[in-house]
Amino acid sequence: MELDPDDVFRDEDEDPENDFFQEKEASKEFVVYLIDASPKMFSSTSHSEEEDKQESHFHIAVSCIAQSLKSHIINRSNDEIAICFFNTREKKNLQDLNGVYAFNVPERECIDRPTARLIKEFDLIEESFDKDIGSQTGIVSDSRENSLYSALWVAQALLRKGSSKTADKRMFLFTNEDDPFGNMRISVKEDMTRTTLQRAKDARDLGISIELLPLSQPDKQFNITLFYKDLIGLNSDELIEFMPSVGQKLEDMKDQLKKRVLAKRIAKRITFVICDGLSIELNGYALLRPAIPGSITWLDSTTNLPVKVERSYICTDTGAIMQGPIQRIQPYKNQNVMFTVEELSQVKRISTGHLRLLGFKPLNCLKDYHNLKPSTFLYPSDKEVIGSTRAFIALHRSMIQLQRFAVAFYGGTTPPRLVALVAQEEIESDGGQVEPPGMNMIYLPYANDIRDVEELHSKPGVAAPRPSDDQLKKASALMRRLELKDFSVCQFANPALQRHYAILQAIALDENELRETRDETLPDEEGMNRPAVVKAIEQFKQSIYGDDPDEESDSGAKDKSRKRKAGNADDVKYDYIELAKTGKLKDLTVVELKTYLTANSLPVGGKKEVLINRILTHIGK
């Protein structure tokens, strides 16, 4: 808690100075949700199987958006969104057009970052909709009213915000009316179709993409060809795939993993010295870093205002506040050896920040224990040094072909490290990139960092037990039975993080119930209980443990230690409650404090003050 949260949660190897080089990619999204609110959207769609479960299309659309917003606010909270209903009785929009109602809550512009209040009120929209907004068909032949046209206009006007160079702009259109001008006289229909399509085209020309989420009646599929294929600009190839993909799209919107999305940025710019006189330019990206629940802001618990932390260094002898860099000491040989901050940083600065190639080794020289921290992904750049990409690709290909990795010295970390550069071929699946092409820089430990644990468990001259052929065979059968189908790294969501987001959402939105998060990391119980699996495990167990399954029961050390702990608890030397009352707990030693904590199964970590506080809280209860 004494740490600056920004420091704790920054990527370890991120270099703040490099913010300047952040790539100019769309880093922000502007989204307008357009929801058809015509009476047709409210007619319930009956599911033939489940008669009692009736949902209107309006409900489907609204709950889909509500779900999507709840992910959005965590994943991309800088994006700006707006929600507009069309075919409404009331109107509310800047252009004052009939039949369009832009939904909003106080303290928020019409298109703005989503807020808790917006989500909260939008969750309840169905209750108040009829009273406040109302449904009314807005396409009227006689008055030439065209609410779809107006809706597109309002959305486009909202999306005027933000530069199209730095932001993606999108409209999501929810409707179940595949032929909005179907009932018109032919001339009016043509006219309205033409103007509406033109409006849509104008929007698209401005770089706004329009995405349609059509809702089909159970008995009649939404016919995209009637009108909307032109509105969203589908060509005939895309047309065939469009309708089947709709269901998935809706599911995806609803069921997004809560995961903060970060803009693509270069974590490091690296000069790679291949040999004397030849250096190329690489960019380093942090593609894998432990996700954290966002930065912590400390608040004053009474006012909920953010708290500023001020750190001061105080001389214990004089009480004076220390300014500027403070000297450090290392006790050594009965004296205090003094270092200035500058001297220490010089000790650490042993090289330029370059990456220097030292040579190549076969891939099997890279052992499983040669790892310290997450890798950095390297991709070449010709931005400053022309020819970098070519040299990089040539080495990349050779390394893959010859199954070798490069060993290099990298001066850009503290301390500088030997690194392994492992070439990674591009892997694609379903049209998406699973692994980008490039090299992964793996930070290697030094001899100082590697511990010889194996030696500790060796008994000299005594052969360690080795399995028989039968035991190996049973192990093999077990492994075949327990094969994970289609396993991919990162298929599991982090259960603690998902729970954190669920808590955050519940508190922010005053929800009564905590959304259940599933722990995907638990073993697949059903699969484990399949008879064949159970049998394989049973046979392996039998082959190892024989008929005496109790042989390995907890008879040994564990019980003893338990007894010891219990003994301690009985053997109460002090009346802790009395000591606590008189404030004399601080006179006890840490070990004595821990005795109490252990006896009461409380955590024993922390400084003495923390321990005392913990005991006081416990006694207080």
Added chain:
Amino acid sequence: MARNREGLVLLIDVGPAMHSVLPDVEKACSLLLQKKLIYNKYDEVGIVVFGTEETGNELAREIGGYEHVTVLRNIRVVDEVVAEHVKQLPRGTVAGDFLDAVIVGMDMLIKMYSGGQKGKKRMCLITNAACPTKDPFEGTKDDQVSTIATKMAAEGIKMESIVMRSNLIGDAHEKVIEENDHLLNLFSSNAIAKTVNVESPLSLLGSLKTRRVAPVTLFRGDLEINPTMKIKVWVYKKVAEERLPTLQLYSDKAPPTDKFAKHEVKIDYDYKVTAESTQVIAPEERVKGFRYGPQVIPISPDEIETLKFKTDKGMKLLGFTEASNILRHYYMKDVNIVVPDPNKEKSVLAVSAIAREMKETNKVAIVRCVWRNGQGNVVVGVLTPNVSEREDTPDSFYFNVLPFAEDVREFPFPSFNKLPASWKPDEQQQAVADNLVKMLDLAPSAKEEVLLPDLTPNPVLQRFYEYLELKSKFTDAALPPMDETFKRIMEQDPELSSNNKSIMDAFRGSFEVKENPKLKKASKRLLRDKPSGSDDEDNRMITYDANENKIDIVGDTNPIQDFEAMISRRDNHDWATKAITQMKNRIVKLVENCTDEGDKALECVLALRKGCVLEQEPKQFNEFLNHLFELCQERKLPHFLKHFTSKKITLIPKSEAPDSDVVDENAGDYFTVKQEPMLES
């Protein structure tokens, strides 16, 4: 000796064959002792050297023999002098017998720690093991070594042998070496002894474990295959970064007369609502807030406690998968090792059976782990087999943490195939690269592998402790330069590069790289705008016309325009170079033709100068101007020279192009000085 302490005897070969590496041995040993002074200051150390002229050990005095083995220091608690001592090892004169030294060392340890003293006993033998050992009085050498080793094992003495084999002198007998290696192996199989062969001073420094860390288990419990089948395992850290010691803050505020000053610094944290406010909030009045959209939502500790994700300690198997499914770069953290509980023979068997089968079939296991009860999160990781080569070591697993779905950032990168052809290597270049990757080989065979992580020491730590030692003697000592030994990890091995010189040259030749001129300009323009301001002419004269970039030759009729158009072509950096070359040729022709078109040549020179300033190619122009000057003198064309002087055409000085070698005052010097010495640089 307490449980946690170590008694160590260093057995150092100082015979003539070792002299060349002794400085490195001294360095390694002194680092070991220095760290003991800081981290394990109650450890006890003795030093024995062998190969010395004289003899000085208790065994020799008691029973005779054991010649040329000298005890430099009896076993006692490390102190200030010992680190010093070990830096001045004597240089011996005879080939030492390492077996004698081992017996002397063992005798010291046994005498010192007899009577069931707890604690660790260790010998560290540093030798080249290239000198013959004496035959024992009875039995064979093998018998003798086995007896010693068994005794060592019984006494709980560990031994590590570092065998330095880079500097073998020609007359070292292969048979002797073979025999010695065999004897050292015998130690390994009968006692806790290991032998590390090192080939360079660098790996010598890395091979000696200088920091003793008491191994602590991270987890002891069940590896659960399913609720009915559990294997008892212990988990340790296999890899953990050794950092610099945490230095304390020092305050010099106390008056020098204050003898009781502690010189300590306390760090205070104040929590305030606003920076200006003086009102300080107590730490427990704060509450954690998390961003939710634009707002910060406070979550009280109670809420966190009751709602948070709860875990139960344990390791659960999720299943097995192909090793190729787990790409190496997904390993997220330092590595753990999962060892079967040494007291449970059946667990040792079970781990061994699975590990061996995994290795056989190239499979790995995916497990879900919670190391402690109430730990805030679970870890999903991969177990890979660690099948032991030593018979007496149980098999185990390495454990690496894998990322969760949220930990992956899916940034797309262009496919290499889709890049423009000019960015991709051609066949010849590919062949050159293949050659480099093949020949710049750090592991010609498993035995000859260099730069093994396991034998490569951390240069920063080495440097810090060296500096610490130095500062302890001279407070104001300057930081010594980086130790030469560490060049081997910071730069390519000169021997390896010179052996592969032709390949390196071919690589350099095939892959030309150059700085991007566009970017250069953007940054340089800023520089240029500062000093001048009167250079408006320059900017006016050359106007880049994007549409007119079809010109690819500097013609006769409008050389200046052609040149300007060409140099401003941005589709390829080559155009600028081409334009400059062609312009030079054109000027030389104009001068050589020696018509009265002196003015035209002059204008061309001016245009070239401006172009070179803009492209930041001062050298190109300066060299050319000198060349032109010489040409005019040779051809006796003084009127050109006069023109140049009158128009004040000068070399491009530093103020106009930072890359220039010419200082401003000398810009006009080419008229007066015949040879420009600075141009040779």
